[in-house]
Amino acid sequence: MSRRQLVVDATTELIAAPPRLADDLFVVRAAVGDPGHLKAGLASAGAALRRVLMVPRQGAYAVTASLDGSRNFNRYDVEDLIGTLLGGAYHSRRDGSTPPAERSEWRVVLDGKTMWVALRPYDVPLHRRAWRQRTVVGSLHPPVAAAMARLAGLAAGQLVLDPFCGAGTVLLEAHAVQPRAAYLGSDLSSAAITAAQVNSAGTADVRWRVGDAARLSGPVDRILTNPPWDVRIGIGDLTPYQRQWRRVLRPDGLLVAILNHAQAAQLATAPGWRVRGVYDVAVAGRHPRIVVAARRPAR
Structure with a gap:
């Protein structure tokens, strides 16, 4: 467990019927040591990921990164690194453009100890509810x-x-x-x-x-x-x-x-x-x- 994140050994049942309490859920595809705060460390982490990251067949996709602590690189550097490793139809958010609606979503978390690379197994985030057609001021998450x-x-x-x-x-x-x-x-x-x-x-x-x-x-x-x-x-x-x-x-x-x-x-x-x-x-x-x-x- 780290800031805003809980990593568990999951069963197929958990993925098929995810808990309503989860804001979102991703399946970890690779994990290496946190690269630290230097760009050289990020490059080394990319080389380590290249050896272990299993890439499924996919169409268009985007990557979202979250970084804890001070770094001399930003989230877009991390996202583009993973997009380069994954290849294919990667849509970078660096220029502010919105990826296509029909896409898969990768999530990268640098929590100070580990660099987690994970893929959402659902079309939309778990916190989105099909019943939620309207909201009012103060509507709860x-x-x-x-x-x-x-x-x-x-x-x-x-x-x-x-x-x-x-x-x-x-x-x-x-x-x-x-x-x-x-x-x-x-x-x-x-x-x-x-x-x-x-x-x-x-x-x-x-x-x-x-x-x-x-x-x-x-x-x-x-x-x-x-x-x-x-x-x-x-x-x-x-x-x-x-x-x-x-x-x-x-x-x-x-x-x-x-x-x-x-x-x-x-x-x-x-x-x-x-x-x-x-x-x-x-x-x-x-x-x-x-x-x-x-x-x-x-x-």
Whole structure:
């Protein structure tokens, strides 16, 4: 494991049915020592790769490189090196041009110890979802929503609520994790509800309604939600919403919410809640936390 990367011994089953939590997945085709920060080292790494890199038959393709640490070469130098080794219909991004839509994608990662060269076995990145036709401001990255659903421990027959549902990302990812539960999304924005309806077309057991997140009816088994993090729109203080969430949640229910640091701290000290887990994530250049909490029994 290194920055933004997890390397595993994979099975064909994993590749055929990849985890929804993965942002993307590539099959490693070669690995050599990290070339260091000099161009001479990069050239030596290229010579080493030439001896071990197995190149499958392919049409048009592009290469994307990621480099950790200071180097006296850039990502385009790495990408063009791999493109030269692979040969064929390589499309460089150096001049800012966009490769053709119908292409395979290679990924190169220099993590300070190893130079990984890998090929995506899918047509598009894993984080792209076929259901995602529309988004709204604040729509969550689907793999993060899938992680929230996993942390919720969903079970068949449960009723799952998202009081800030937006375009439906959290509940639609939860439905993919546990299709035998029922889902209800609420949002003040009618445009968001329309987007959620478009995204969930043909999906059973998912309902949407225009409504105030502070006026909920229950009981529900799980609350999964991504409330606004920006205090400028008046929802920095979640106390009124926390009271409503606790009122509608069953005694054995769980709240899983992605919050900014102030909101997470607020929930951790709220008298009606017991925090079970906190998970730091990176989303859209920011660093919120997924908080898992249960109702604290009344005294």
